[in-house]
Amino acid sequence: MIELRVLYEDDWPIWRELRLAALAEAPYAFGSTLSEWQGEGDREERWRARLAMPGSHNVIATIDDRPVGMAAGIPAETADEAELISFWVSPSVRGKGVGEPLRLSWRP
Numbered sequence: 001m002i003e004l005r006v007l008y009e010d011d012w013p014i015w016r017e018l019r020l021a022a023l024a025e026a027p028y029a030f031g032s033t034l035s036e037w038q039g040e041g042d043r044e045e046r047w048r049a050r051l052a053m054p055g056s057h058n059v060i061a062t063i064d065d066r067p068v069g070m071a072a073g074i075p076a077e078t079a080d081e082a083e084l085i086s087f088w089v090s091p092s093v094r095g096k097g098v099g100e101p102l103r104l105s106w107r108p
Contacts, residue, residue, distance in 0.1 A: 002098055004105050007058040012047035018060060018070045022088035030086065057082065059105045061089070061098045068093045071102040 007015055023034040035041075051058055053074065061069035069089040073082040089098045 001063070002096075002101055003062050004101055005060050005062065007051055007060060009048045009052045012044060012051055014060060014067055015051055015058065015070070016042075016047050018067050018088070019086075021090065022070065022086075025091060026088060029088070059102060061102050063093060063096075063098070069098045069102050071105065 020034065020037060023030055023032065023037060027034060037046075050056075055075040056072060057074075058072045059070065060067050070086065071084065072086040073084050075081075076083045087099075087102065089102070
């Protein structure tokens, strides 16, 4: 069963796990690079700050309590819109219906 969960600042280890996996698996799909988030960039305060971004909405999908996808949005210029800035589903579960609930949930 696919479950969705909104992440907050203290959930940074889960976000880190998914974000690094996404950047490694699909580097062409993101504005950031894996190397920017590893080494010196891989700091707890940076991960926390990303999740604490004002107005952001960060959601993960899990199957059997295992994180398998993520979506993140930030407020857009108008109050009734949001901008999807990050979206990824693990290749191990693609085609199993994970993307659609994530897509529908990311808007704040």
